[in-house]
Amino acid sequence: MNRLRSRQYPNAGDECLKFWYFINAPDGATGQLNVVKQNTASQVESTIWSNGIYENAWRYGQVSINGDRDPFVYIFQALKSSQDVVIGIDDVLLTLGFCSPPINCDFENIDTCSWTQLKDDDFDWLLESGETDSFGTGPTVGKNFI
Numbered sequence: 001m002n003r004l005r006s007r008q009y010p011n012a013g014d015e016c017l018k019f020w021y022f023i024n025a026p027d028g029a030t031g032q033l034n035v036v037k038q039n040t041a042s043q044v045e046s047t048i049w050s051n052g053i054y055e056n057a058w059r060y061g062q063v064s065i066n067g068d069r070d071p072f073v074y075i076f077q078a079l080k081s082s083q084d085v086v087i088g089i090d091d092v093l094l095t096l097g098f099c100s101p102p103i104n105c106d107f108e109n110i111d112t113c114s115w116t117q118l119k120d121d122d123f124d125w126l127l128e129s130g131e132t133d134s135f136g137t138g139p140t141v142g143k144n145f146i
Helices: none
Strands: 002-005 015-024 031-039 045-051 058-065 072-080 086-096
Touching (some): 015 045, 031 058, 031 086, 045 058, 072 086
Antiparallel strands (some): 002 072, 015 058, 015 086, 031 045, 031 072
8 A cells, every 4th residue: 555645734614636547457456546534633534535447547536525624634545456556646636615527428429418519610520430431530440439
């Protein structure tokens, strides 16, 4: 286990912790990233976010935190079953107020998730699936994309 601890924060009310993370594990190995909030007065720790999905890609994470009366620290905790597991974090940001729901659109439905095609521009976005018409300019198979 490896732990990275923040500085101490005073209670400022409800907050949002935002960050990017990366987890990659070879076959048979496991890795997990946790975000722990530690009350500095009582030393009580609680896990407020956790993920153990191995996608070999940077992913966005965020967690809303209810304000407490006491000062606190955040701890990023990495758990690995092998030295071959890679876990990383980047761009950590703590803001006041609860986190907004993330925008998530995979374009798998016929709609465009409330995105609007403007008509007074130079070309139109098209909802496609599979290969593109021109060789080497897009995915050869797979899901819908815009």
